[in-house]
Amino acid sequence: MSRKGLMLALWGLVALAILAFAALKVIQPMLNRTLADELGRGDYELQMTDGGTFTEDSLKGAYTAVFFGFTHCPEVCPTTLGDIATWQEDLGEDKQLRVYFVTVDPERDDVDTLRDYVSWAPGVTGVSGSRDEIDEAIKAFRVYARQVELEDGDYTMDHSASVLLFDQKGRFFEPIGYQEDYDRVIDKIRRMQAS
Incomplete structure (x- = not known):
């Protein structure tokens, strides 16, 4: 083999080694990421009713539930807050979830309005x-929200109705469906808290 051929072969091996390294360290982890790794991750910064700032880091450090809704909601949101209050009561003080109610209607739901709206539900903090920024959060949590015009010139919001559970590391665990069976919900929460 000529010297030129040997050099080309060596450079070819170096290029293959670099590609293999890139595949193992960069490409493979990207392919192995799941919804659980991605949900809630994003560049949003919102205000909470307790004076804090809601970011992806807010999901870490405690078992957390996130629900997207709005204060003018006729049924889904008040029903879900009632369900959350029941879960919290039955879980007991030492096992309660940290809950964030994120508005999908920031034009009407400022922090003061949300504070009043969620004040009766234990452990629930409003977010606006x-x-x-709300659109960034909607995208990060992969929820659905859309303004729907009403005949009288007013509007309502169509939105996802699931409560999203996150473990202490801020990793998505499971959703809770709207009015899901109580025993199944408590089982999900307890399984998350046991993991």
Whole structure:
């Protein structure tokens, strides 16, 4: 083999080694990421009714539930808050969830409005912000929200109705469906808290 051929072969091996390294360290982890790793991750910064700031880091450090809704909601949101209050009571003080109620209607739901709306539900903190920041959060949590015009010129919001559970590391665990069977819900929460 000529010297030129040997050099080309060596450079080819170096290139293959670099590609193999890149595949193991960069490409493979990207392919192995799941919804649980991605949900809630994003560049949003919202205001909470307790004076804090809601970011993806807010999901860490405690078992957490996140629900997207709005204060003018006729049925789903008040029903879900009632369900959450029941779960919290039955879980007991030492096992209660940290719950965030994130508005999908920031034009009507400022922090003060949300504070009043969630005040009766134990462990629930309201979250609001600018339309752009709310849209970033909607995208990060992969929920659905859309304004629906009403005949009288007013509007309502169509939105996802699931409560999203996150473990202490801020990793998505499971959703809770709207009015899901109580025993199944408590089982999900306890399984998350046991993991």
